[in-house]
Amino acid sequence: xxxxxxxxxxxxxxxxxxxxxxxxxxxxxxxxxxxxxxxxxxxxxxxxxxxxxxxxxxxxxxxxxxxxxxxxxxxxxxxxxxxxxxxxxxxxxxxxxxxxxxxxxxxxxxxxxxxxxxxxxxxxxxxxxxxxxxxxxxxxxxxxxxxxxxxxxxxxxxxxxxxxxxxxxxxxxxxxxxxxxxxxxxxxxxxxxxxxxxxxxxxxxxxxxxxxxxxxxxxxxxxxxxxxxxxxxxxxxxxxxxxxxxxxxxxxxxxxxxxxxxxxxxxxxxxxxxxxxxxxxxxxxxxxxxxxxxxxxxxxxxxxxxxxxxxxxxxxxxxxxxxxxxxxxxxxxxxxxxxxxxxxxxxxxxxxxxxxxxxxxxxxxxxxxxxxxx
Amino acid sequence: xxxxxxxxxxxxxxxxxxxxxxxxxxxxxxxxxxxxxxxxxxxxxxxxxxxxxxxxxxxxxxxxxxxxxxxxxxxxxxxxxxxxxxxxxxxxxxxxxxxxxxxxxxxxxxxxxxxxxxxxxxxxxxxxxxxxxxxxxxxxxxxxxxxxxxxxxxxxxxxxxxxxxxxxxxxxxxxxxxxxxxxxxxxxxxxxxxxxxxxxxxxxxxxxxxxxxxxxxxxxxxxxxxxxxxxxxxxxxxxxxxxxxxxxxxxxxxxxxxxxxxxxxxxxxxxxxxxxxxxxxxxxxxxxxxxxxxxxxxxxxxxxxxxxxxxxxxxxxxxxxxxxxxxxxxxxxxxxxxxxxxxxxxxxxxxxxxxxxxxxxxxxxxxxxxxxxxxxxxxxxxxxxxxxxxxxxxxxxxxxxxxxxxxxxxxxxxxxxxxxxxxxxxxxxxxxxxxxxxxxxxxxxxxxxxxxxxxxxxxxxxxxxxxxxxxxxxxxxxxxxxxxxxxxxxxxxxxxxxxxxxxxxxxxxxxxxxxxxxxxxxxxxxxxxxxxxxxxxxxxxxxxxxxxxxxxxxxxxxxxxxxxxxxxxxxxxxxxxxxxxxxxxxxxxxxxxxx
Numbered sequence: 021x022x023x024x025x026x027x028x029x030x031x032x033x034x035x036x037x038x039x040x041x042x043x044x045x046x047x048x049x050x051x052x053x054x055x056x057x058x059x060x061x062x063x064x065x066x067x068x069x070x071x072x073x074x075x076x077x078x079x080x081x082x083x084x085x086x087x088x089x090x091x092x093x094x095x096x097x098x099x100x101x102x103x104x105x106x107x108x109x110x111x112x113x114x115x116x117x118x119x120x121x122x123x124x125x126x127x128x129x130x131x132x133x134x135x136x137x138x139x140x141x142x143x144x145x146x147x148x149x150x151x152x153x154x155x156x157x158x159x160x161x162x163x164x165x166x167x168x169x170x171x172x173x174x175x176x177x178x179x180x181x182x183x184x185x186x187x188x189x190x191x192x193x194x195x196x197x198x199x200x201x202x203x204x205x206x207x208x209x210x211x212x213x214x215x216x217x218x219x220x221x222x223x224x225x226x227x228x229x230x231x232x233x234x235x236x237x238x239x240x241x242x243x244x245x246x247x248x249x250x251x252x253x254x255x256x257x258x259x260x261x262x263x264x265x266x267x268x269x270x271x272x273x274x275x276x277x278x279x280x281x282x283x284x285x286x287x288x289x290x291x292x293x294x295x296x297x298x299x300x301x302x303x304x305x306x307x308x309x310x311x312x313x314x315x316x317x318x319x320x321x322x323x324x325x326x327x328x329x330x331x332x333x334x335x336x337x338x339x340x341x342x343x344x345x346x347x348x349x350x351x352x353x354x355x356x357x358x359x360x361x362x363x364x365x366x367x368x369x370x371x372x373x374x375x376x377x378x379x380x381x382x383x384x385x386x387x388x389x390x391x392x393x394x
Numbered sequence: 395x396x397x398x399x400x401x402x403x404x405x406x407x408x409x410x411x412x413x414x415x416x417x418x419x420x421x422x423x424x425x426x427x428x429x430x431x432x433x434x435x436x437x438x439x440x441x442x443x444x445x446x447x448x449x450x451x452x453x454x455x456x457x458x459x460x461x462x463x464x465x466x467x468x469x470x471x472x473x474x475x476x477x478x479x480x481x482x483x484x485x486x487x488x489x490x491x492x493x494x495x496x497x498x499x500x501x502x503x504x505x506x507x508x509x510x511x512x513x514x515x516x517x518x519x520x521x522x523x524x525x526x527x528x529x530x531x532x533x534x535x536x537x538x539x540x541x542x543x544x545x546x547x548x549x550x551x552x553x554x555x556x557x558x559x560x561x562x563x564x565x566x567x568x569x570x571x572x573x574x575x576x577x578x579x580x581x582x583x584x585x586x587x588x589x590x591x592x593x594x595x596x597x598x599x600x601x602x603x604x605x606x607x608x609x610x611x612x613x614x615x616x617x618x619x620x621x622x623x624x625x626x627x628x629x630x631x632x633x634x635x636x637x638x639x640x641x642x643x644x645x646x647x648x649x650x651x652x653x654x655x656x657x658x659x660x661x662x663x664x665x666x667x668x669x670x671x672x673x674x675x676x677x678x679x680x681x682x683x684x685x686x687x688x689x690x691x692x693x694x695x696x697x698x699x700x701x702x703x704x705x706x707x708x709x710x711x712x713x714x715x716x717x718x719x720x721x722x723x724x725x726x727x728x729x730x731x732x733x734x735x736x737x738x739x740x741x742x743x744x745x746x747x748x749x750x751x752x753x754x755x756x757x758x759x760x761x762x763x764x765x766x767x768x769x770x771x772x773x774x775x776x777x778x779x780x781x782x783x784x785x786x787x788x789x790x791x792x793x794x795x796x797x798x799x800x801x802x803x804x805x806x807x808x809x810x811x812x813x814x815x816x817x818x819x820x821x822x823x824x825x826x827x828x829x830x831x832x833x834x835x836x837x838x839x840x841x842x843x844x845x846x847x848x849x850x851x852x853x854x855x856x857x858x859x860x861x862x863x864x865x866x867x868x869x870x871x872x873x874x875x876x877x878x879x880x881x882x883x884x885x886x887x888x889x890x891x892x893x894x895x896x897x898x899x900x901x902x903x904x905x906x907x908x909x910x911x912x913x914x915x916x917x918x919x920x921x922x923x924x925x926x927x928x929x930x931x932x933x934x935x936x937x938x939x940x941x942x943x944x945x946x947x948x949x950x951x952x953x954x955x956x957x958x959x960x961x962x963x964x965x966x967x968x969x970x971x972x973x974x975x976x977x978x979x980x981x982x983x984x985x986x987x988x989x
Contacts, residue, residue, distance in 0.1 A: 028945055205941040230937035251941040273945050287946040294949060319949060329952050336943060357970075361913050384913065387938040390958035 022069060024290060025076040026272040027103070029060060029096070030283030032083040032301070035114075039147040039214040040175075040206060044285030044299040045083050052301065053089035056283075057096040059308035063282045064100075066313055070280055070290055075103035077269035081132075086114040090122070097126035105129055105268045107171075112150040115158035120165035130169040130267075131162050132202070138192035139185050142178045145218075152192070159196050169265060171200035176232050177225040178206055179218040186232055187239065194243040199265045201245060201253040203236050205229060233383060249274060250336045250385055274337055276330030284314070292326075294319045324348065332389045338382070340367060340374035350375075351394040363388050395463045397644035398573045402465045402602065403518075404483055406510060407492035408500035408857065412522035415554035416492055416563070417455075417466060421633060423560055424457035424464070453482075453588040453600045454646045456630045459564045465630075465646035467587065467602075469506075477682050477734075478588065478714075480509055481662045484678055485587040485602035485646065488516040488571030490563060491542070495521040495529035495551070499537045499824055501798045501857035507542055516571050517542050518550070520563060525553040537825050574604075574644030581672040582606030584641070584649075584665040586616070589656050591710035595626070597653040600646075601665060604676060607642045608649070613668035617675035621658045622668065626650040656713045682714050684732025685791055685862065686739055686841055687776040688759040689720055689884070689982075690746070691728030697752060698727045704750035705729060708742060715742060720777070724884040724966055724978035725755060730777055732762075736841055757982045759841045760888060764789040764865055778886040781872045783923065788888070789865040791837040794819070796859050798830045803852040807831055810847055814839035815890060834863060838888075873898050873927070875981075876919040877905070880969040884982060898928040901981055908977035911935035916971050 032046045033053060046052075078100055085093070085108050100106070107130040108123060115133070123131065137143050138152040150158075162170050172193050176186050193201060208215040208222050215222060237247050245253040254265035272279060281288045285299040297304065298315040307314040321329075327349035334341040343350075343366075355375070358364040363381035367374050381388050407413040454467045469482040483489060489510040493503055510517055519538045521531050531551055539546040550566060552559030576583075584601040591597055601608075608614070608628060615622050629637040630647035641647045653659055664675035692701045705717050715738075720730040733739040739759060746752050763775045766787040775781050781788075795816070797807050801823075808818070811833045819832040835844075840860070848856045871894050875885035889897055898920030905918045909932050920928040943951050965972040 203941070207940075207942070230935070233937050233939070250939050250943070270944060273943070273948070279945055281945060285946070287948075289945065289948070296946070325952070328956075329948055332952060332955055333943065333948070358913075363913060382939075383936055384938040386940055386955065387913070387935070387958070390955040391962065393955060393959060 022072055024070045024278045024280050025072050026269060026277060026279040027071065027075055027078045027101070028269075028279060028281040028286055028288075029078065029080045029085075029100070030082065030281065030286040031056075031060075031080060031085040031088050031093075031096075032284055033087050034082065034084045035087050035111075036147070036149065039145075039212075039217075040208060042207075042209050042212070043083065046301060049301070050089055052305070053092040055305055055309075056301070057088065057092040059305050059314075060096060060282045061099050062308040062311060063314065066308075066311065067280055067282070067288075071101065073101070075101050077105040077272060078103040078107070079269040080106070080108040082109055084109070084111045084114060086110040086119060086123075090119075094122060094126060097123075097128065102127075107132055107267065107269055109134065110158065110162075112155040112158035115161050117161045117164060120161040120167070124165045124167065128167075130171065130200075131167055132171040132173060132200075132267075133158055133162070133198075135159075135172045135193065136175045137178065137181075137185075138189050139181075142181055142185060142189075145179050146175065156196065159198070169199045171202060171267065172196065172198045173202045173204065175204050175206050176236065177222075177229050179221040179225060181225065183228070183231065183235060186235060190236065190239045190243075194240070197255075199255050199260065199263075200267060201240060203240075203251055203253065205232075205251075230383075246338070247382075248338045250382070271337075274333045276326065276333055289321065292321050292323070294321050328393045331393055335375075335377055335385055335389050335392070340376040343373040343375055344371055349394060350392050354391045358388055358391060364392075395642075395645065397576065397578070399461060400463045400465070400574055400644040401488065401567050401571050402467060402486045402574060402644070402646055403488045403490060403567055403571055404467045404469050404486050404510075404515075405490045405492055406469060406483075406503075406506035407522075408494070408497070408502040408506075411492050411494040411497065411500070411503070412554045413492055416490070416520075416522065416552075416560065417468075419554050419557050419560045420457060420464075420466060420564065421455065423557070423564065424459050425633065453590070454485075454631060454648075455633045456636075456646065457632075460568065462568050463645070464564070464567060465602075467646060477680065478661055479506070480513060481585070481587045481678070483510055483513040483515055484676075485585055486513075486515055487574060488518060488567065490518045490520055490567070491538070492520050492522050492554075493534060493538050495524045495531045495534050496526050498530075498534045498828060499541055499798065501796050501830075501859035504541065504796060504798065504830065505859040505861070511542070517544070518563070518566055518570055519544060519548065520550045520552055520559075522552055522554050524551045525556055525558070533825060537828075540824070576604045576606075576643035578606065578643045580605040581670050582608050582665075582667045583672045583676060584608060585676050586659060586661055586663045586665060588661055589659050589713070591656050595650050595652070597651045597656050597659050597710075599649045599651055599659055599665070601641070601649055602646050603641045603643055605643055605672065606667070606670075607640050608665070608667065609640045610637075614649070614651075614665050615668050615671065616659055616663040617666055617672070618663045618679045619658065619660060621653065621663075623651045623653050626652050654710075656710050660713055682734060683762075684714065684716050684734060685762055685837060686733045686735055686759050687730055687762060688733070688739060689722065689725065689728050689755075689757040689777075690717075690731050690743070691722065691725040691755045691757070693753040693755055695726045700750065701729065701746070701752055701754070704746050704752060705731070707750075708745060712742070714738065722884040723882060723968070724973070725757075725975075725982065728755075732776065733759075736845070755979060755983055757884070758887075761791050761837045761841060763870070763888060775888075778872055778888045779883040781886070781888055783872075787867055788870045790868040790870060792834055792863045792866050793837050793840065793860040794863040795833045795835050795840070796830055797833070797848065797856050798824065798828060798858075799852055799856040800827055801829050803855055804829055804831065806851040807848065807856060810844070810851055811835060814844060835860075836866075836868060836890075837862070838868075838890075871922045873901075874921050875901055875905070876917070876921060877909070877968045877973060878916050878971040879919075880971075881921075882968055882978075884978065894922060895927050898922075902928040902930045904981050905977055906930040906932055908980045909971070909973055912971060914970075 034045045106128050108128050109132045135155045240253045244259045246256050278290045284304045287296045295316040295318045304314040331346040331349045405413045457464045469479045535546040535549040583605045584603045586599045588600040610628050612625050627650040628641050662679040666672040714734050716732040717729040765775050766772050768784045816833040816835040822830050869891045871891050874881045902918050902920050914934045916932040918930045919926050
């Protein structure tokens, strides 16, 4: 039973809410931070039988984890089980030298910094309070605290963004020499105020998106980054002293591994079930105060669905997918058609046969995956 | 009833000039049926009587007036049913010609009046709606008199709405219309002027007895078609079905035949008694041929059997409807249906959708072409995709159209007719204000949106009627549409050479908008034979990925892909290209085509 090696911890609190964000977040509520951290640890205790004693990865995401009241955060990090990779997300304006040192002392190995953009006008559109200078300063604080694995998040397709803006963002990011970069398309959810406010411009950005992705891949590759997953880049091992700088935690998702998620809105996938904790704070705190599991929504995952997911996720990576590992999940006819269209390549024979998306295939990976999954 | 006390008549009018209202008033005045009851019993009988197991509507109602038996025979209301109208008129000796005292003579007024005159009917001209403030009875009476060659003083003036003058109409029917003049002793002959299908009793024929006597349980024969059956019941509508012991010369009534299919008893045929048959049928029978064809496809292919059943049921009641299964690459299984005309098509479509609750796609209609091959063979083609490539000549049906319009719109009408390859025949002034324009036009040019255009370019003032005028050679070409180099059968169309380029261009443009980007470039072409006349390309897609996918996104993302996959399965495959059904709908759909 104790086999889960990957843990996600959701810390939903933020100082303010950004217009485009659709994560489970709560603004302020500093009074609740302590009890929330305690509740997360209670949930951890309840689920601990699922976990191996030594974890491979822990990812603390949000919200703004670094907005958590200091003692609560320190206490929480200290109480987490040991793991080889411990990543925390940070908002630039929360990162002080002191915080960076604190994280380092708490055993954090990797920080994912939500830069989003280096253009003031675009940061403003996104409702971000950080300026480009604050983003840079946060990065330096982390470096000064001797973090050697820092990731930057950038968003593209922002209303008002031009190709030149995007190139400037990439340039600014590369100049900081982060070990890792995540490049996200702005996903404007229909019906939100943000989408309403920027409707027409979002349409224009959607059209520009295919140029943007090509630009992103070009620029980052020539700067020495490996496009190892649809939206993720890491410094080539050859430029990093042989280190594999991929996000090991996220790799676990893309390899179809089991993971446990703690906190409101967090999703867990274990064997034939996936569950998501209800996104509301009060019921979560109440349940865990009584050592009960919080309210959850459970989705059964029959083996064929997990195989399909493994295929869908595995195809996002720049590595071959063992056909035998997704046996029965693929449409053989579609596979042959996609091979003929030079979107998928098949290597090897029989049990060792693998498939891999071609360069062009990766740019249309979702369409390829939709076609492939039986 | 002795024939001299019988009068058989129709009411003919342009739409909305008050035919039904006058009929209502006549029933009220003669039959003591209250307005409300009558409305339920007669006009809405299709709905109401269904509950009682009778699904047919009275096509002839018998009323009593001053010791006379008057039979009011209903006529179908539109140009598409000219033949049916003429059979109904043939059952009468006279026709009440109703003209709106405000609107004046309209195209249908003229067409119906001429039809009545052709059938040797006496006309009783009546101005209706004289109570309207904008009524102009003197001018309209002059128009009507001019039209039928009568004296304006003989034109009655009534208001069917208030009932004013309606009794005079009844009196005039008795005074001015002749009594039937059949031979009571001769072998029995009756004209079938309409028929209907009842699910319990089979085909009910509406007949006008011309000679002799019919009695229940006699063996009867339809002389043109040779169909034999027993008269299960005879009767008349008063206004409900009233059985009777006999129908004799001059009378109008119904015969319950027990036949299971209206196509076995065609309108215009002559019934006679097998035991003592007449020597010759009544004149005028002809088989009506559909001239307008369109594909009918269920929007949901699972509904195909329902559509088939519905057409089978409609056919029971509509002898003019023809259909055969059609398989389209784009639209799947459906039927190619033939109609008498556009209105007939609309009626069928509406009934299928309303009475049978079907969701239908009706393709843009085409006409029946006669194609002469290089080998000299002549074939009738009902679908553009059946048009052979090697042809010597194509003939297309023409109509003689009459358009009546206030004189300030003459230019607009002429412009429209010219755009539609019309040939001007002549023009007449009906009055100082109104003109009738006679044009010859290819039927193909009016099947799509001619009527809508006519109405919109004349602010609704023009009225329009037409008659078929035979086949003429046309400079017609077949335009094929190729997607990814493959010709799509359902998209082929036959069109005049001068319009081919514009139409091909429009088709290609529309398809380019509708066909989603694929993994490769997709050329879309319109071609006449091997010559490409328009081309567009749907460029290959360069990006199709959702950026973010972590632990919390997996279910949503998987469902999205599954949905996408399901969507792909619903796409139609044209060669290697996946084309959504909607793309075909956009270019094939009648409603879309009209835009």
